Amino acid sequence: MPKIDLYRNVHMGQRARLFALATELGAADVSHSGAAAEQAARCLAMTRELREHADHEDTFIHQLLRERAPEAADALEAEHVRLDAAFVALDERARTLTGIPAEDLPEAQHALYLALNEVISAYLAHLHAEETVAMPALWQYAGAEELGAVMAAFRASRTPEQSLTDLRRMLPALPPAPRAAIVRDVMAAAPHGQADRTLAAVSGTLSPDQRHRLHEDLGVPEVRAAG
Structure with a gap:
């Protein structure tokens, strides 16, 4: 029976959509009416989603990790500092994009693109820590029934x-x-x-x-x- 992996599938989805967002933001024609607002909204929606995902992990996974493997939990908390700063910087760029004069939009778009890629860089490091430090620690110190209960509790919390x-x-x-x-x-x-x-x-x-x-x-x- 395959091991229960609390991170793998959802992280694969997040990577795919982050990479797609970066590619599409970089290539977007923000001179068209409403295009800048659309790209800004997509970036804000992504940081909101990633923050909600982090809250879910804290609620359903990381309490168990803290109890069984505190050093692994400490490694994840260290990742949060850089990640939170990257989220804030991206949100600030996104919120100001729609007020930029037309002649300044190309540079503002690229600045938003760079801020998004800084989020992706920080987030990839965070995912790597969860997948190569946290999950192996949970496999070592928590049983399959406990991991299954974590997954079941999360699913029960969703509408x-x-x-x-x-x-x-x-x-x-x-x-x-x-x-x-x-x-x-x-x-x-x-x-x-x-x-x-x-x-x-x-x-x-x-x-x-x-x-x-x-x-x-x-x-x-x-x-x-x-x-």
Whole structure:
């Protein structure tokens, strides 16, 4: 039975979306009406999401880590200092972008792009610490039942809408096999008669090729999800 990894899948989704945001911000034509405000809003939404994610980890994971492996918990707390400063700098850049005169927008856009990439740099280091220090420590000092209880408690804390958002953010970044395993479990837990609708909802952010592969792996004709 595979080890329970509390970080892997969600972190893969976060990396994919951070990299996409950086690429799209760098290439955006902010001279078009509303484009600067849209890019600023996307950056602010990302820092808000990452802060919420950190709160979830503190609530459901890091208390156990602090009890069982305090040195690993200390390593994560050290990462938070640089990370929090990067979030603040990005938020400040994003909030001022929409008030910039048109002739100054290209430089302001690039400054926002650099601030976003500073967040990504700090966040990648944070993810690396969680995945190579914190998770191995939890595997060593906490049992599978405890890790399963952590995962179950987090899932129970999410509304159906939040759970759907979590899946739609994460699934496009996963390989086919774990993606299909997750969706299969979600469909099995759906209310009676709602499995097809659930499949359509969770697969909405997948590319056409990813969606086709998912249906193949599940053994479900694609036309069923459209009904």
